[in-house]
Amino acid sequence: MDDRGRLAEPLTRSRIARARSSTLIRQSSEPGAAAGAFDDLSRLVARIPRGWGAAATFVFLLCALGYGAVRGGHADAALARIGAARDAFSVAAGFRTAHITITGNRKLSREDLLAAAGVSEQGSLLFLDADAARTRLKADPWIADATVLKLYPDRLTIAVIERQAFALWQKDGRARVIAEDGTVVQDVVDTRFADLPLVVGQGAEKRARDILAVAERFPAIRDQVRAYVFVAERRWNLRLKNGIDVRLPEDDPAQAFATLVTLDRDRKLLSRDVVAIDLRLADRVTVRLPHEAAAARAQALKDRKTRRKGDDA
Secondary structure, three states: OOOOOOOOOOHHHHHHHHHHHHHHHHHHHOHHHHHHHHHHHHHHHHOOOOOHHHHHHHHHHHHHHHHHHHHOOOHHHHHHHHHHHHHHHHHHOOOEOOEEEEEOOOOOOHHHHHHHHOOOOOOEOOOOOHHHHHHHHHOOOOEEEEEEEEEOOOEEEEEEEEOOOOEEEEEOOEEEEEOOOOOEEEOOOOHHHOOOOEEEOOOHHHHHHHHHHHHHOOHHHHOOEEEEEEEOOOEEEEEEOOOOEEEOOOOOHHHHHHHHHHHHHHHOHHHOOOOEEEOOOOOOOEEEOOHHHHHHHHHHHHHHHHHHHHHHO
């Protein structure tokens, strides 16, 4: 007990603790302890792979250059240089696109396809993005589908399915070449497409396949058609080469074609002096004559009635 009535620490334990503390202090201050700590640090450094320092320096410099390029607004140029260096390394390693095979092209040349795909015959095959090249190819309106296949180390295969010119589509006085699915494949019409059928009007490019399929069943009418005019995006008129307009119904235009064939065969209707033939009603055919012919017909009917009255008298 001390003078305040508290238990004093056992003398033996306190002396032992102080002795151990003194021993540790002496050991840490001795030269041998410092040497041991240095040896531990040396062993730790020895475990670091050789070349790590150079790699770390390179990464640091690359990060610094990248940060500077972004801050200076030269990121695109820097990425282009990095990509060029990467491709050059790949080509030097034997991954050059030395052999490129292209199949399926008829309208587009080899050069056109390579440019569309973004492929160079001297470029790197290793870093070529085949999916991106396929996407770029399909962006060309002439190409319906494409396949890009890399065969290491130096072969590339490109297979395309081209759309075919199907018809000419005229809207707002401008004609374009369209494929069967209505895709505009060319904005300029040249002599190669002069014999294609002509469809006219808003939405006609999407419905051309239907009306032309019907016309193919009736070649006697098809060969006389100058243009297929889509009216109000609902039905078709036929503009014949002799200037006659044939108005087809919205439903079952094939039946109207058949009726027109019969009328022309039996009554030579398409050879007569008429302006329009209306086939929109299933139970009747309406024919409109030109103004002069209509006036002459009216006068002839009037004269006929006059003669009949005279005969009756």
